[in-house]
Amino acid sequence: MLKSILSGDFPRSRILSIMLVLTFIGLAVAPFMLSGARPLNTAATICIFIVLVASYDLLLGYTGIVSFAHTMFYGIGAYGVGLALDAMGPSWWAVFTGLASALALALVLALMIGLFSLRVRAIFYAMITLAVASAFAILASQLSDFTGGEDGKTFKVPEILSPGFKLIEAEIFGRSIDGKLLTYYLVFTACLLLFLFMLRVVNSPFGRVLQAIRENDFRAEALGYRTVVYRTLANCLAALIAALAGALMALWLRYVGPKTFLSFEVMTDILLIVVIGGMGTLYGAVVGAALFIFAQNYLQSLMAEASEALAGVPILAQAVHPDRWMLWLGILFVLSVYFFPTGIVGKLRNRK
């Protein structure tokens, strides 16, 4: 049963298993454990980034494709749902219309980028994706009548997902069963299913071919695999999943904007998480996204507390001043890449 759900891809490390189970339980019960908007927002972001990063790992870690267009597909999903809800009003019909057109656009773009440029060398492919993604981001902020420009757009979601909605009057474990909670579980469930689907894909015969292409595309060709076809399919699959992740994020935030969905910062976040978690293993996306998003949201407040506690100590108090949280985040990244070149998962699996 578990083997079938996890597609026979077990964590193969006790510490990793514990981390994964804790992350799963933490995300599953987050709305009941924590009060306030921020923790729940962190939990939802972790869920969505697990899927987003895992879909990127399909490209980078499994197939060996370096793409910088992943945020574009994420943005397409978000804008699709957001603009449709904005234009058509808060209905499920709008969500589906927006999602369907976003998926179609993502598929067409991924197919085109793939067929035109996956034949060329990796570095050129990376450059092409970078160019297309930048063009798209500029387009999104320039077409301000349509997309809301730099400010983006806030919109209403279907009533059942809106914060004002109450499913039942009673509270459960001190938590009212409102639209926000329902949205959280929609995000959580969708992300869990998408993650398990990707786990299945990488452990299917198709997934093995992707790994073969990463290892030695020349030989994969000699075995009879047309690598362009496989690379393009991987590209499309990753794009569709990224678009779905974007749609979920838009529903969660009830907002779309270029900074949140299309900026290059999101792309570097994805890259960092893949590298920190471990390339070529989807569990790396889980561990990496959980740690990274948590650090991004809480390092500053942790440092504020540390700074207060060290108020008497001259240099230390300055060093951990909350204004310097970005510096410390950077140092943490450098250290983690230095000490875990194969990522956290790679390190844990090699401990034996």
Next chain:
Amino acid sequence: MTTAVVPEHPVLSTHGLTIRFGGHVAVNNVSAEFRPGTLTAIVGPNGAGKTTYFNLMSGQLPATSGSVRLFGEDVTDLGAPQRTKRGIGRAFQLTNLFPNLSVIENVRLAVQSQAGMGLNMVSLWSRHVELMERAEHYLHRVAMADQRDEIVGTLPHGNKRKLEVAILLALEPQILMFDEPTAGMSVDEVPVILELIHQIKAQGDKTILLVEHKMDVVRSLADRIIVLHNGFLVADGDPTEVMSSPIVQEAYLGTGVADHV
């Protein structure tokens, strides 16, 4: 099985095959035909164009001019995957494997390609027991069943060469191309591979092409020898005849490969 008296139609042939790298013509106007049930050794000094000729036939390199026909079909414009699907299998000279995957996984990828299952995204690869069994069978044939789960990158050179052969067999090709299959192998590993090639030849229906430096190997296996020199086909025919022809003597004695003779 005895050699067929009436020569069958060639399964593989090249016609005026040429490839030019800038000013250098690596393979120059080479025409040859290969028939089922035969083993042809391709010999020649280093840099003669033997491996390049192989690459042109199996599709790793595109020809500058000339053509390649496979089972009567012109495949000159087809890439390596399409030619592999049509029954041409290749073992490489420089080991060319999937280094971070296990031994069995390397072979299974070939089996999977042969079974046409590469695009299956939803079933678990480990559920395809029949593919796994076939992969194990081929590992067994090269006496590598014990190394089944080792990571290929960590194998000693000789085992990589044997694995290369197992992958070739797993493609179940009609035409088998071995590029110096025993190079760099230890003395006790060589007979396993030679015996294997011998067995395949004895089946009588496969076409085998062999690039080989070791003349004792060529003598014991080949029905026919093709000599390449500076990209040209300089001799083609019966082994004893070819080896004693003056042009071959000259080509070989001039380069020091004669040490192997």
